[in-house]
Amino acid sequence: EAYANYRKGVAQALFADESFRDKSQALLVRVLTYYTQALFAQDQIEIARAKKKAFEQQFQQNQHLFQQGEGTRTDILEAESRYELATAEEIQALDEQDASLRELGSLLGVHSVDIADLAPLNQDFAAFTLTPANYDSWHELAITNNPTLASQRQAVEVARYEVERNRAGHLPRITAYANSRQQESDSGNTYNQRYDTNTIGIEVSVPLYVGGGVSASTRQAARSMEQAEYELEGKTRETLIELRRQFSACLSGVSKLRAYQKALASAEALVVSTQQSILGGERVNLDALNAEQQLHNTRRDLARARYDYLMAWIKLHYYAGSLRYTDLAKVDEAFGPAL
Secondary structure (H helix, E strand, C coil), X not given: CHHHHHHHHHHHHHHHHHHHHHHHHHHHHHHHHHHHHHHHHHHHHHHHHHXXXXXXXXXXXXXXXXXXXXXXXXXXXXXXXXXXXXXXXXXXXXXXXXXXXXXXXXXXXXXXXXXXXXXXXXXXXXXXXXXXXXXXXXXXXXXXXXXXXXXXXXXXXXHHHHHHHHHHHHCCEEEEEEEEEEEEECCXXXXXXXXXXXXXXXXXXXXXXXXXXXXXXHHHHHHHHHHXXXXXXXXHHHHHHHHHHHHHXXXXXXXXXXXXXXXXXXXXXXXXXXXXXXXXXXXXXXXXXXXXXXXXXXXXXXXXXXXXXXXXXXXXXXXXXXXXXXXXXXXXXXXXXXX
């Protein structure tokens, strides 16, 4: 029983160490999550304001044409509708940014964080080199280094030694003891008498029957150990699923970034060509509004793809159990000076 208690204490200490490592790495992920959410909200705000400016100009132009008898009331309503939708998007983005900044401030231990204090993502941001490049290596890293799985394995060890501790109630208990006793007597019948008693020995206690308490506690501890084993199995599945998802997101994220960058160039060219076509009478007002909408939506999607790639890269290292401050420093290099 004493040895089982000792091994249980060792496992509990290791469990605490792995749990601390898990929380430390999770903190890095949370900081980057709210940081990028605040920046993405800022991108959405700027995109919404650019849309409002473009649609306002289109609205004024359509109104001017309508007054001259060359435009229609429908053109005015379409531009006005797009303008109001952009206004609603701006309000929503402001709310999301405020929530993200407050969450970030709570992590930093400050009352509030201003968006001007955050460094924006570089416009020429490129994907990182993924090392190792194959999933099997990441799988092995996760099984070996993931702190959540490591702490859960120690929880199984704690439960296993708890079973051993309870089972030891059936075993004989051997106790070694040594006593030393000195007594002096001075009375009417005894005068100046002194007694020295020294005792040393071994005591053996053999449990015969304790009402089934030992068996019941052992069975209860065994069921707790089975529960811990099932939880370890479930955590392993969840971790490997997330690991695979983030690995795939890193691989596909590179292609998505290239595609959105090309789409952005095409959308910019489409806006210019549509405006020229309207002057030539080949396109109408709705085509211009749709082109502007497509341009700003592509900018938003490109910004989201960049932040999603960063989060996938950092989460991949987290689930593999290899996330370090150096990895966060590498991500930091992708951001420029503060706004």
